[in-house]
Amino acid sequence: MNAHRLVSLAFFTTWLAASVRLAGPVLLAALGETFAENSGVLNVGIEGTILLGALASFLTAYITGMVWVSLLVAMLTGIVFNLLLAWMYVTVRASQVVVGLVFNVLALGITATVYRRVMGESAGPQTVAMFAPLHIPWLSDLPLLGPSLFGQTILLYLTLAMVLVAHFVLFRTSFGLALRAAGENPSAADAAGISVPRMRYIGVLIGGATAGMAGAYLVLAQIGLFRESIVSGQGFIALGIVIFGRWSPWKAAVAALVFGACDALQLSLQVVGSNVPPQLLAALPYVVTILAISGLFGGKAIQPAALMVPYAKE
Amino acid sequence: MKLIQRRVSPADSPLAIAASMGFAVLAALLITSLLFSLYRANPLTAYIALLREPFGSLRGFGYTLVRTAPLTLIALGTIVSWRSGFGYLGFEGCSVIGAAASAWLALFTSISSWVFLPAVLLLSFAAGAVWAGVVALLRARFGGNEVLISLMTNYIAILLVQYLVSGPMRASGGVPETALLPRATWLRFILPGTRAHSGILLALVAACVVWVLLRKTAVGYELIVSGLSPSAARFAGINVGRRLILAAVCAGGLGAWAGTVEILGEQHRLMDGISGGVGFTGIIVALLARLNPLAVVPAAILYGGMTVGANAMQRRAGIPSSITFILQSLIVLMVLASDLFRRYRVNLT
Numbered sequence: 001m002n003a004h005r006l007v008s009l010a011f012f013t014t015w016l017a018a019s020v021r022l023a024g025p026v027l028l029a030a031l032g033e034t035f036a037e038n039s040g041v042l043n044v045g046i047e048g049t050i051l052l053g054a055l056a057s058f059l060t061a062y063i064t065g066m067v068w069v070s071l072l073v074a075m076l077t078g079i080v081f082n083l084l085l086a087w088m089y090v091t092v093r094a095s096q097v098v099v100g101l102v103f104n105v106l107a108l109g110i111t112a113t114v115y116r117r118v119m120g121e122s123a124g125p126q127t128v129a130m131f132a133p134l135h136i137p138w139l140s141d142l143p144l145l146g147p148s149l150f151g152q153t154i155l156l157y158l159t160l161a162m163v164l165v166a167h168f169v170l171f172r173t174s175f176g177l178a179l180r181a182a183g184e185n186p187s188a189a190d191a192a193g194i195s196v197p198r199m200r201y202i203g204v205l206i207g208g209a210t211a212g213m214a215g216a217y218l219v220l221a222q223i224g225l226f227r228e229s230i231v232s233g234q235g236f237i238a239l240g241i242v243i244f245g246r247w248s249p250w251k252a253a254v255a256a257l258v259f260g261a262c263d264a265l266q267l268s269l270q271v272v273g274s275n276v277p278p279q280l281l282a283a284l285p286y287v288v289t290i291l292a293i294s295g296l297f298g299g300k301a302i303q304p305a306a307l308m309v310p311y312a313k314e
Numbered sequence: 315m316k317l318i319q320r321r322v323s324p325a326d327s328p329l330a331i332a333a334s335m336g337f338a339v340l341a342a343l344l345i346t347s348l349l350f351s352l353y354r355a356n357p358l359t360a361y362i363a364l365l366r367e368p369f370g371s372l373r374g375f376g377y378t379l380v381r382t383a384p385l386t387l388i389a390l391g392t393i394v395s396w397r398s399g400f401g402y403l404g405f406e407g408c409s410v411i412g413a414a415a416s417a418w419l420a421l422f423t424s425i426s427s428w429v430f431l432p433a434v435l436l437l438s439f440a441a442g443a444v445w446a447g448v449v450a451l452l453r454a455r456f457g458g459n460e461v462l463i464s465l466m467t468n469y470i471a472i473l474l475v476q477y478l479v480s481g482p483m484r485a486s487g488g489v490p491e492t493a494l495l496p497r498a499t500w501l502r503f504i505l506p507g508t509r510a511h512s513g514i515l516l517a518l519v520a521a522c523v524v525w526v527l528l529r530k531t532a533v534g535y536e537l538i539v540s541g542l543s544p545s546a547a548r549f550a551g552i553n554v555g556r557r558l559i560l561a562a563v564c565a566g567g568l569g570a571w572a573g574t575v576e577i578l579g580e581q582h583r584l585m586d587g588i589s590g591g592v593g594f595t596g597i598i599v600a601l602l603a604r605l606n607p608l609a610v611v612p613a614a615i616l617y618g619g620m621t622v623g624a625n626a627m628q629r630r631a632g633i634p635s636s637i638t639f640i641l642q643s644l645i646v647l648m649v650l651a652s653d654l655f656r657r658y659r660v661n662l663t
Contacts, residue, residue: 044461087651094650097401097461098601102643102650105594109639116634117352236465243459279477286466286473294463295456 015261015268017147022267023260024156025050025217029238030245030252031159031166032210037242038170039203040183040196040306044100045085046211047235048107051228053078053215055111058226059118061128061219070128071155071216078212079205081107086204090197093310112228127224131155153221162210166249179203183304186311196311211235237289244292247304255292262288317661324656334656338648346641353633360627367626368619374626376508380580381618382611383513384409384572388596389603389610390517390524391568397528397605398561399541400450404464405569406593407471408442412570413577414475415441417483417492417584420499427498434499434574435516442570443563445471450562454555468593476586483584491585501579513575518611520568525607527564537561572596591639595621601646617642 029050036043043049057074061067081103088099119126131153142150170176181189182199190196218230237259245252266281274281291297347357368378388405395402415438419425425433449467452458476490485493501511528534540547540557547554572592581588599617603609624638 088647092651092654094653097403099647099650101403101594102598102601102646105591105598105639106643106647109636109643112636113349113634113640116636233466233469236462240462240466243462277477277481279473279480283470283473286469290463290466294452294458296452
């Protein structure tokens with residue numbers, strides 16, 4: 001009986017739609033991180049920035065009720081906090097893993113404290129206004145692909161447009177070339193007159209903008225409320241997606257879709273009821289991410305040569 | 315003559331390091347003061363309150379030692395792995411795996427109590443060693459990124475424990491948790507009238523062992539060389555991959571012991587959320603101690619005490635204990651940033 005329901009059209013339709021919906025935030029975060037990593041910075045603090053963006057968008061939406069303003073505030077929050085990260089990574093030249101990790105603890109402390117301060121101790125979870133899924137007559141009602149391709153929120157289409165823009169900027173403009181040079185061979189880039197620190201600041205700040213937006217995506221298009229566990233590793237998964245996507249925006253989009261499919265599959269299996277316990281199903285996206293970046297498949301990933309190496313001008 | 319001059323190399327006299335660290339801590343305290351004033355609390359009284367509970371009474375100090383033990387063990391694991399060039403961040407996972415293994419041994423086997431302690435330490439260490447060793451294997455054999463993989467394993471371990479306490483190991487009752495562990499398996503309380511247990515002794519012994527391992531043995535020397543320069547180590551005939559796995563095994567085992575002392579010494583039952591972020595605070599403690607195994611002990615006592623003080627402050631003054639996360643991480647961030655200032659000198663002549 002279960003097996004029969006599993007293969008039904010309805011299952012696949014909802015699974016596909018959920019895959020695309022769940023891929024959105026990680027893809028958004030991964031897009032900005034692609035810029036940071038191509039400039040030579042592995043931003044482990046992305047998890048914290050997404051969390052701060054989620055809280056900022058939640059509080060703004062709670063107070064104003066305006067979703068676009070909330071998205072903007074989340075983006076600005078991401079930029080401001082990543083300015084601190086960029087300063088630590090680029091100017092102080094501290095270890096990127098260390099700074100990112102400690103920053104995540106800081107972000108957790110800030111969000112927990114601010115949320116309690118604004119919302120009060122005892123208040124239950126409050127919901128806020130969300131982006132509504134689009135409904136395009138005829139297209140959204142297509143069988144199988146309709147809901148997944150034409151029934152998403154505007155944020156998803158914005159994200160997909162940003163994939164194209166990111167790819168163009170990174171690989172078709174002189175700015176993109178300079179950015180990648182800073183991550184590939186900083187001293188040569190420096191000799192060619194490129195300011196390596198400036199490129200890395202820009203990379204990390206772009207990463208902050210999209211990470212903040214990813215947090216807003218979680219709140220405004222997925223669950224409509226805030227909790228401290230809202231991100232639960234999706235920032236780290238975004239880092240994995242950048243590696244699996246070989247530091248290219250459109251490949252990251254494919255990788256994000258694979259992640260979304262796994263996440264949606266485990267959720268759907270929980271709903272239809274399978275014999276595997278739900279907690280073990282929930283581990284599926286993490287396991288798949290580990291396999292994707294383990295080096296077991298697809299040969300060794302060739303990362304930007306100066307990734308995680310602080311640059312000091314001689 | 316410029317007022318602020320760049321040094322050729324950073325000032326690295328003990329005085330310069332101590333002074334820059336002192337300023338860093340002060341800066342972190344000042345920023346956190348602003349937060350206290352959000353709650354209309356006088357920062358000075360707040361800081362005194364933060365320290366009085368953990369260090370002002372024997373009972374409070376007992377709690378401090380309870381919090382210190384797992385922090386020390388995780389910080390030691392961090393030191394062994396990071397100094398060997400293995401950027402492991404999976405201690406949250408190791409600790410819950412260790413707790414689960416210990417709970418299983420205590421609940422589902424009946425070994426006599428004097429064999430139990432060595433057996434549980436061995437089993438827990440082995441569980442953590444395997445858990446971290448797999449990550450090292452992926453790194454050494456296939457070039458996987460251990461930083462990200464180990465972060466992912468944290469979530470898997472936590473979900474695994476959620477499954478265990480809601481399924482196979484669940485006690486009858488409304489809450490997903492195991493039954494209370496038999497009293498014979500608890501760690502002995504060591505200070506009358508307090509909750510302090512013998513886990514702290516394990517942590518202290520481990521700190522000395524790690525110090526001897528890294529400073530006084532050939533293996534430790536090879537570990538550190540592998541961490542400083544893998545290519546030089548390879549040139550000297552050291553099997554870097556194997557050293558990496560050894561470091562991961564020690565780190566995972568120490569991380570798992572953190573879970574063991576937490577469950578056998580304090581919680582006495584397995585439940586979801588048993589580690590509560592200790593895997594990351596432990597890493598921060600190691601950083602504060604500048605990856606020195608002996609300096610870890612005072613750093614862990616300080617941070618463990620801060621946690622105790624913050625909980626007391628939340629109970630009494632309604633200031634959320636999450637402020638300690640801010641204070642604890644800010645201190646380390648500021649200490650890291652203070653390195654920047656040692657690169658300059660102020661020219662007053």
